[in-house]
Amino acid sequence: MSDLEHxxxxxxxxxIxxxxxxxxxxxxxxxxxMNNKIEKNLEEAKQNIDLLSLLQEKTKGNLTTDEEKLIHNLLHSLRxxxxxxxQKS
Structure with missing residues (x-):
């Protein structure tokens, strides 16, 4: 069955x-x-990182230990x- 059905x-x-x-x-x-091309857009990247940071702040105290580690580690890596x-630009 297709993803649309399930x-x-x-x-x-x-x-996250x-x-x-x-x-x-x-x-x-x-x-x-969507097009299999590398498309760098640092402004959009920053917006996604900021959104993740906002979610981390707003969900503090409501996440499992694994979820907290996930968002913390992901944000560190992305930053x-x-x-x-x-610095390349």
């Missing part, structure tokens, strides 16, 4: 991974899955990559 369950971790993936695409680390990319 959509995947979206949980917090899936949502989705935002992280978008940031990686905008950082030029991963190809855009470091963002700094690297801005």
């Amino acid at each position: 959509p995947r369950t979206i949980d917090f971790s899936t949502f 991974f989705s935002l992280g993936s978008a940031a990686l695409i905008h950082l030029g680390v991963t190809a855009n899955p 470091m990559r963002y700094v690297e990319e801005t």
Whole structure:
């Protein structure tokens, strides 16, 4: 059966991974899955990173230990990559 008939369950971790993936695409680390091209857009990457940071702040105290680690580690990695990319430009 197709994904439309049985959509995947979206949980917090899936949502966070989705935002992280978008940031990686905008950082030029991963190809855009729609056209398989590398498309760097640091402004969009920063927006995704800021959104993840906002979610981390607003969900503090409501996450499992694994979810807290996930968002913390992802944000750290994305921020470091963002700094690297801005220094190249």
